[in-house]
Amino acid sequence: xxxxxxxxxxAVLSGCASYSQSFQKVELLLSQQKPQEALLEVEKRADSxxxxxxxxxxxxxxxxxxxxxxxxxxxxxxxxxxxxxxRAVSLVEQAGALTINDSMMSYEGEDYExxxxxxxxxxxxxxxxxxxEARVEALQVDVLQKKIAExxxxxxxxxxxxxxxxxxxxxQGSEWSDAMIAYREAYRxxxxxxxxxxxxxxxxxxxxxxxxxxxxxxxxxxxxxELKKTLSLRxxxxxxxxxxxxxxxxxxxxxxxxxxxxxxxxxxxxVSLPAxxxxxxxxxxxxxxxxxxxxxxxxxxxxxxxxRKSLESHKGAMIARLITRAxxxxxxxxxxxxxxxxxxxxxxxxxxxxxxxxxxxSWLTLPKNILFARLPLQSGTYPAKLIxxxxxxxxxxxxxxxxxxxxxxxxxxxxxxxxxxxVSEKKE
Amino acid sequence: xxxxxxxxxxxxxxxxxxxxxxxxxxxxxDTDTVQDLSGNWNDTDSRLVSSRMVSDVLSKKWLTTYQVxxxxxxxxxVGEVRNLSHEHINxxxxxxxxxxxxINSGEVEFVASSSERNEVRDERDDQEQNASQSTRNIAxxxxxxDFMLKGQINTIFDAAKDTQVKYYQIDLTLINxxxxxxxxxxxxxxxxxxxxxxxx
Numbered sequence: 001x002x003x004x005x006x007x008x009x010x011a012v013l014s015g016c017a018s019y020s021q022s023f024q025k026v027e028l029l030l031s032q033q034k035p036q037e038a039l040l041e042v043e044k045r046a047d048s049x050x051x052x053x054x055x056x057x058x059x060x061x062x063x064x065x066x067x068x069x070x071x072x073x074x075x076x077x078x079x080x081x082x083x084x085x086x087r088a089v090s091l092v093e094q095a096g097a098l099t100i101n102d103s104m105m106s107y108e109g110e111d112y113e114x115x116x117x118x119x120x121x122x123x124x125x126x127x128x129x130x131x132x133e134a135r136v137e138a139l140q141v142d143v144l145q146k147k148i149a150e151x152x153x154x155x156x157x158x159x160x161x162x163x164x165x166x167x168x169x170x171x172q173g174s175e176w177s178d179a180m181i182a183y184r185e186a187y188r189x190x191x192x193x194x195x196x197x198x199x200x201x202x203x204x205x206x207x208x209x210x211x212x213x214x215x216x217x218x219x220x221x222x223x224x225x226e227l228k229k230t231l232s233l234r235x236x237x238x239x240x241x242x243x244x245x246x247x248x249x250x251x252x253x254x255x256x257x258x259x260x261x262x263x264x265x266x267x268x269x270x271v272s273l274p275a276x277x278x279x280x281x282x283x284x285x286x287x288x289x290x291x292x293x294x295x296x297x298x299x300x301x302x303x304x305x306x307x308r309k310s311l312e313s314h315k316g317a318m319i320a321r322l323i324t325r326a327x328x329x330x331x332x333x334x335x336x337x338x339x340x341x342x343x344x345x346x347x348x349x350x351x352x353x354x355x356x357x358x359x360x361x362s363w364l365t366l367p368k369n370i371l372f373a374r375l376p377l378q379s380g381t382y383p384a385k386l387i388x389x390x391x392x393x394x395x396x397x398x399x400x401x402x403x404x405x406x407x408x409x410x411x412x413x414x415x416x417x418x419x420x421x422x423v424s425e426k427k428e
Numbered sequence: 429x430x431x432x433x434x435x436x437x438x439x440x441x442x443x444x445x446x447x448x449x450x451x452x453x454x455x456x457x458d459t460d461t462v463q464d465l466s467g468n469w470n471d472t473d474s475r476l477v478s479s480r481m482v483s484d485v486l487s488k489k490w491l492t493t494y495q496v497x498x499x500x501x502x503x504x505x506v507g508e509v510r511n512l513s514h515e516h517i518n519x520x521x522x523x524x525x526x527x528x529x530x531i532n533s534g535e536v537e538f539v540a541s542s543s544e545r546n547e548v549r550d551e552r553d554d555q556e557q558n559a560s561q562s563t564r565n566i567a568x569x570x571x572x573x574d575f576m577l578k579g580q581i582n583t584i585f586d587a588a589k590d591t592q593v594k595y596y597q598i599d600l601t602l603i604n605x606x607x608x609x610x611x612x613x614x615x616x617x618x619x620x621x622x623x624x625x626x627x628x
Contacts (some may be wrong), residue, residue, distance in 0.1 A: 077516070081466075088628035132511055139514045143585055150588070 005203035023338055023364050027250065031364075031421045035065035049406070050093075050106045053082050054361055058387070061120065061365035069124040075269070076121040083114055098325055101272075102318070103342075111148045111340040112306040113363045114368055115141060115159045119301075122165060123245070126413050131172050138166035138182075157309045159300035160189035160368060164201060168243065168374075171204075172411050180208040193305065198298045199227075200374050239407035241375045242412045244288050246386065249368035250419060251303045252276040253309075256358035261323060269326035272358040272370035273318070276308050279368055282420055284391040288373045290404055300372035307362065367417070370425070379408040386416060467594060467622040468582075469517045477598050478525035481614045485577075485602060486535050488569035490611040494574070503537045504530060504602075505573035513596065526577065539573050566614075575611065576603050592622040 009351040022045070029038035031199040034105035039062035047055040056079040063072035086108040096104030109117075122137035141162050148156045167182035183204050190197045206400045209218040231239075261269055286297040324368040337345020401414050443618045457463070462472045470563040485491075506527055509519045531538050540548060555564050579600035586593045595617065 084624075085628065091626050134514060136511065136514060136516050137585075139585075143514060143587065147587060252602050 015098075021268070023253070024219075026062075027419075030419045033419070034089050035062050035417075038062050039066055047269075048063065050103070051361065053079060053086070053107050053109055053304075054363060055111070057117070057363045058365045060117075064120060064124055064127075065365075069127045071123055073124045075372050076117055076124070079117055090418060098321070099328060100207065100355050101325075101357055102321070103357065103361065105359075106142070107361045109363070110151075110157075110307070110310045111158055112146075112159050112303070112310055113366070114144060115162045116303070116366055118144065119159070119165055122169065123304075123413075123415065126169075127415065131169065134169050135173060136170045141166055153182065155313070157313060158189050158192070158305055159301065159306060160186045160193060160195060161372075162197070163189060164300060167204065168411065176208055176212060179204075179236070180212055180214075188227055193302075193309070195302060195305070196299065197330045198300050198372060199301075200298070200372070202227055203230045207236065209231050210347070236376055237409050238381050240408055241374055241376050241411045242288075242290050242382075242400070242404050242406060243374045243385075243411050244372070244383065244386070245300075245413070245415045246286060246371040247367035247415065247417045248283055248298060248371055249281060249360065250279045251364060251366035251368060253364060254358070254360035254362050256360055260296065261319060269323060269330075270356065271319070271322040271326055272356050273315075273322070274358040274360050276304075276311060278304055280420075281368060282390065282396060283371065283388045283418060285389050286371050287389075288375060288384070288388045289385045289387065290375055290406075293375060293377065295373050295375050295387075297371040297373040299369050301370040302368075304368045305363065305364045305372075306410070329356075367419075374411075377406045379406050381405050384414070436580060444450050462621075464496055465593070468515050469513070469596065471521070473596070474522045474525055477616045478522060478529055478617070480616055481598070481600055482526060482529035483528075483601070484614050485523060485612050486533050488612050490602070491535060497577065501535060501537050502570055502574045503539055504575045504577060505539050506530075506541060507576045507578040509578070509600075510580040513581045514585045514594075515583070519581070522581075528611065530577075537571070539571055545570075573605055576605055577601070590626065592624070592625045594618075594620045596620075 006337045026038045026041050029035070029041060032358045039059065042055065042062055044056045047054065056075055060072045060075035060079060061071075063075060065162075069312060090106065093105045111354050118137045118141045122134040122141075125131070125134040125137065131166075144163070148158070157202060163182050163186035167179045170176075170179035170182060170368040183201060186201060187197060187205060190201070202221070205221050206225065206227065207220065207230050209221060253276070255277055257269055257275045261271055261272050287294050288297055333345045333348040333352065336348045381403050384404045386401060388396040388399065397418075399416055399418075401416070404412055404414065406412055435452075444545050459471070460475075464470070491502065508524075509523055511517045511519050527538065528534055539545075549567070552565055552567055556567075559565075577600060579598065582597045582599070584595040586595075589598075596619075597616075598616045600614045601610050603609070604611055
């Protein structure tokens with residue numbers, strides 16, 4: 001009787017479809033450029049349980065894709081409060097994770113996802129023209145990065161673009177030294193993550209180090225960047241600047257993979273590990289046209305890479321936990337078969353196998369990467385467009401941007417999202 | 429025995445489950461009650477800072493100097509209070525608190541802010557068309573402000589392990605609109621120490 005009860009409970013628990021599977025419909029709607037409908041779909045699945053954070057993050061993201069920036073930030077604020085609450089450890093959930101599976105723990109968000117909350121909240125404020133509020137997000141990024149570094153003893157996965165964006169925000173407020181510090185940090189992180197350093201950042205570092213009289217640093221940048229011409233800050237101040245972001249495709253998705261690992265006593269255990277699968281990459285490069293001037297966009301943020309690095313960094317601890325759990329489950333089944341007969345033991349085995357599923361949760365509405373460009377221009381109103389190229393060099397699409405108004409000494413930011421029908425997914 | 433225990437557990441679970449879906453309770457409290465929930469900037473901070481700042485600005489020499497020289501109360505306008513802190517602070521309630529304290533003091537006169545002025549002007553334009561001659565208010569009779577009150581909220585934030593220190597500094601400046609002279613600078617600081625729990 002009791003065995004059956006345990007078996008049933010376990011079976012019921014595993015009956016929930018994995019998080020990443022249930023995302024298909026949202027993804028389909030996004031690829032058809034129907035973010036409002038995708039938002040309704042997500043709202044239908046409002047979750048106040050262990051996946052509440054994911055619900056809030058997806059909702060906020062779809063709200064901003066639907067142009068609801070104020071609402072999106074209200075949702076992001078809820079997410080921030082929840083993240084704070086989840087920092088404290090729940091013993092009940094830990095016990096659940098140790099005996100059933102990792103999905104028994106509330107989803108707290110990976111470090112890079114927690115940072116992305118501030119990136120997108122800041123972008124929302126910029127869309128609303130509230131640069132001072134975006135600056136609040138910039139300060140919060142700083143606090144959070146410090147906290148993450150402290151929690152991980154300095155070996156954390158850090159998002160360089162979050163720093164770059166804060167630099168941009170400080171520049172808008174003419175806070176040059178703060179901008180310099182942010183750009184310097186962004187430069188360090190791009191190198192640390194082995195990403196291509198955006199050419200715009202190189203120009204920014206040169207411009208600001210020169211203006212702030214950091215002669216030694218300026219010369220070093222000159223030597224290592226080998227750039228021909230950088231606009232001086234004085235000249236830039238007399239012009240305006242257009243900043244464009246293209247949120248391209250979607251973040252990678254986790255799938256469960258069964259792996260056999262060797263336990264201590266030479267016993268093999270079947271464990272289920274999450275593995276990332278990339279979503280399609282449509283755009284290989286893009287060009288921004290404003291008036292008669294064009295500039296190539298560069299990848300400034302790479303969530304695909306950050307997600308993989310993040311998973312890789314947890315893998316050791318995850319496998320250790322999986323083995324402990326496999327041994328624990330095996331011990332229970334042995335005990336049950338000793339006390340209640342081998343059939344009962346077999347049932348427990350089946351149940352524990354069935355519940356052994358990988359935690360495939362992640363923030364799926366994040367983009368795969370962000371393409372970025374900034375272009376200094378004389379003040380005035382210009383027609384603007386984006387031309388997107390595929391990997392064969394063919395033009396995929398020409399995206400018209402609304403007429404851009406460039407104001408002297410100010411930055412005008414424009415954003416677009418590009419998600420298209422799903423083709424295939426690649427593991428590496 | 430086992431049955432008993434299981435029965436009890438079941439009842440316990442049910443009671444717990446029911447308690448979890450109890451309805452929202454509302455308790456009204458006096459607006460002066462100090463309630464610190466998250467440690468963030470709240471109504472108490474806004475109220476305390478505005479009342480202290482206003483009592484400071486009204487006790488300083490610039491006011492009596494002006495009153496003696498011009499034989500009237502100065503006209504003040506509240507400009508922008510910039511939020512340069514780590515938190516999204518609603519500066520509008522803070523500004524409203526400042527305005528209320530200043531007006532109620534009876535020592536200064538107040539004019540509407542630029543956004544309010546536009547609305548009032550629209551109304552006057554409307555009166556021009558629709559109001560009777562005797563009740564009509566004509567344009568060009570507005571009172572210009574002598575001083576503008578501006579400010580900013582800054583924070584320093586420090587955290588280690590489970591302890592956080594939040595330090596707020598609020599700076600307000602009163603600027604003479606005639607010659608850009610600063611006639612008063614007020615500063616108020618708030619420091620909060622927060623401890624967060626390890627378990628939930």
